[in-house]
Amino acid sequence: MTSSRYTFAVNICLFFSVLLLVTSALVMPVLAKDVVILNQPDSVHDTRYEYSYKLMQLSLIHTEDDFGDWEITTSDYPMTSGRVLPELMTGELINVIAEAPKTQWSEKLIAIDVPLRKGVQGFRIFIIKQQNQSLFSDINTFEQFKLIPTGSGMFWSTRFAMEKAGMDVVIGSSYDGLFHMLDKERFISFGRGINEAYDEVETYGKIYPDLIVEKNTLLHIPLVTLFHVSPAHPQLANRIKVGLQRIKDNGLFDEAFHQEHCQFLVKSQLSQRQVFTIDNELISKQDHKEMLKNKEVISPKTNFDEICLTYIEE
Incomplete structure (x- = not known):
């Protein structure tokens, strides 16, 4: 093979290699950031949701490798109990809440069947x-x-x-x-x-x-608190479910529960x-x-x- 023909063959090989890399990059799925929008507390005195927010954070951290980046934020203003369900249905102003099951919620929302507080509420x-x-x-x-x-x-x-x-x-x-x-x-x-x-x-x-x-x-x-996720965000519901199971398996769920509740379980x-x-x-x-x-x-x-x-x- 002459030098010019050899050079041409090498260039062709390089061209197709670069094309393959570019094509792979284009088709490779990009994991979008999961944004969890929780309800804003009713007032500066309202600390009822802090523990469930901590469990959410742990769940998202332990699913980073396969689900990607995440962010937790809150709604611009507190949602009244009557407004929560319709807003969760659209998933725009709020997309997750930690609450006890209510009539219609199980039918219209995605409930993650992990009792967050083990029934102590x-x-x-x-x-x-x-x-x-x-x-x-x-x-x-x-x-x-x-x-x-x-x-x-x-x-x-x-x-x-x-x-x-x-x-x-x-x-x-x-x-x-x-x-x-x-x-x-x-x-x-x-x-x-x-x-x-x-x-x-x-x-x-x-x-x-x-x-x-x-x-x-x-x-x-008899009462449980569950994460309820907007039906507009099924992929987020799946991530939360996987994350909760992982922190249950590695012991962090029980550790967080006891650290949060033991002082009250004994004091009461x-x-x-x-x-x-x-x-x-x-x-x-x-x-x-x-x-x-x-x-x-x-x-x-x-x-x-x-x-x-x-x-x-x-």
Whole structure:
């Protein structure tokens, strides 16, 4: 082969090699950044979503290699309970929320079936005014307990469970407003998850100094908190599901749960309280029994002093 013919052949080979590389680059899938838009808290005092946001972050971090970059942001303003569902349907202003299942949500949204708080949000203790503790100290039956007026948000799933059980439920229109109503004794008690009550008394006690956590009773409502994802973002739902499973498998999920909840599980002294259990029609007794069996949720009768010893010492 002459020198010119050799050079021509080499150039042809180089040309097709470059063409192959360019073509490969063009057809190679580019992973777009996953943007999670969560609901903005109701107020500067509202810390209810911080733990679920932490789990979201862990899930996204542990799926970076196969799903790519990510970002977590919040809506421009808080979404009221009534507006959340239609906005989630479009997925434009908000595309993920951590909430208990509600009627129609399972049909219209993508629910990730991993109980984020292991059911402890259904361990309801009550914020009251200090002078009303005597009303609860001698309660021994649910018939006595249900007569005391208690506050609830309008669209909270716990509201419907309490009403169906015959409790005297007074409805408030806003999170901050419910504490104002409690202070004005529009109702006597305000049921909160054990993960919420103590922090809220500390926060709102600066405004309403008579607030305390009631010491004698606990209302157990089978309840789970799940991530609900917009149907407009199925790929994001898949990533969150994969990420949650990974942090469950590597132990980070349980570690985050105990670090967040152990201080409240021990402080609330569940074993010394009168426990009243009512049904939640959104979770069947059989489903709850299976979740207990699979350790996806925990029982209020568990010995938390022993389980939480390491985490509280830390």
